Amino acid sequence: xxxxxxxxxxxxxxxxxxxxxxxNYTVSPFSNLRWYKQDTGRGPVSLTIMTFSxxxxxxxxxxxxxxxxxxxxxxxxxxxxxxxxxSYICVVLYNQGGKLIFGQGTELSVKP
Amino acid sequence: xxxxxxxxxxxxxxxxxxxxxxxxxxDFQATTMFWYRQFPKKSLMLMATSNEGSKATYEQxxxxxxxLINHASLTLSTLTVTSAHPExxxxxxxxxxxxxxxxYNEQFFGPxxxxxxx
Numbered sequence: 001x002x003x004x005x006x007x008x009x010x011x012x013x014x015x016x017x018x019x020x021x022x023x024n025y026t027v028s029p030f031s032n033l034r035w036y037k038q039d040t041g042r043g044p045v046s047l048t049i050m051t052f053s054x055x056x057x058x059x060x061x062x063x064x065x066x067x068x069x070x071x072x073x074x075x076x077x078x079x080x081x082x083x084x085x086x087s088y089i090c091v092v093l094y095n096q097g098g099k100l101i102f103g104q105g106t107e108l109s110v111k112p
Numbered sequence: 113x114x115x116x117x118x119x120x121x122x123x124x125x126x127x128x129x130x131x132x133x134x135x136x137x138x139d140f141q142a143t144t145m146f147w148y149r150q151f152p153k154k155s156l157m158l159m160a161t162s163n164e165g166s167k168a169t170y171e172q173x174x175x176x177x178x179x180l181i182n183h184a185s186l187t188l189s190t191l192t193v194t195s196a197h198p199e200x201x202x203x204x205x206x207x208x209x210x211x212x213x214x215x216y217n218e219q220f221f222g223p224x225x226x227x228x229x230x
Contacts, residue, residue, distance in 0.1 A: 031217065043118075043205050043221035044156070089155060098144075098209075098217060102155040 002027040004103035006090050012109045017080055021106045023073040023090030031093040035064050035075045038087045038105070047075070047088075080110045115139055116208050118222035125196055126230055133191045133225045135206030141186035142208035146219060147179070150203040162189050196229040203227075 004025045013019050025033070032051045036044035048057045048064040050073075056065045061078045077084055090103040115138040125131050135145055144163050148156040160176075162168040162183035170176045178200075180192040189208075193200050203226055207219040 034218075036221075041203070041224065041226065043116075043207075043224045045221070046218065049218060093217060099158065099161075100146075100219065104155050107153075 002094060002101050004090055004092050004101050006103040006106050008106060010107040012111060013080055015080060015082055015110055015112050018076065018078050019080060019108065021075045021088050023103055025071050025092045027092040027094055027101050029095035030068070031095045033066055033073050034091045034093070036089045036091060038089055044089060082110050082112060084108060085110045114220045116206065116220045116222040118206055118225050120225060121223060122226045124228045124230065127197055128195055130192055130194045131196055131227060133204055135189045135191070135208070135222055137187045137208045143186065144209055145183055145189040146207045147181060147191050148205045148207065150205060156205060193227065198229045201227055201229045
């Protein structure tokens, strides 16, 4: 079964600290993996996209890694800001039909 | 570039009425648009895929007569919730891919529409 599992479900950190979110997937065949940020009441916004041949990709303070062998990805947030408080969703593009398989998201809360 | 808009952003309606939600790709032509539904604290759930000029493909369990989708042009898709009931209250999000998707076949998401049925 094609699934995307994220951990932790929720996370609280202090402003300025770093954090790492995890994503494991069983989607096959795999086309690419994306990380999205979704603010409450808003649509998802793309942070990074990686194909199986890409191991890491950065977007400002966000750095995503991908290990296609172990089917794991992580999103590292550096020097967190209050505006980083949001849901972070790991999404895999399923090769057949172009469908997106969504993880359940990690709810990040950055406190002052 | 690659901006997707939705209208309205919020709508409140009475039970039994129909509501139309518009999804537009503002600066690119979207060959395919997707409609999702999201419940609180849950992830997005694909409802249907629509290709310009053809009938939408609905996911299992989604009533096509309840959720009418029209993709009349390369920049506009509409979702009409017919005879709305309180259980249809949800956050509806569209996405689009097309010329701006590039090699990643990226989907660009709209800001969402909050539907509340009284």
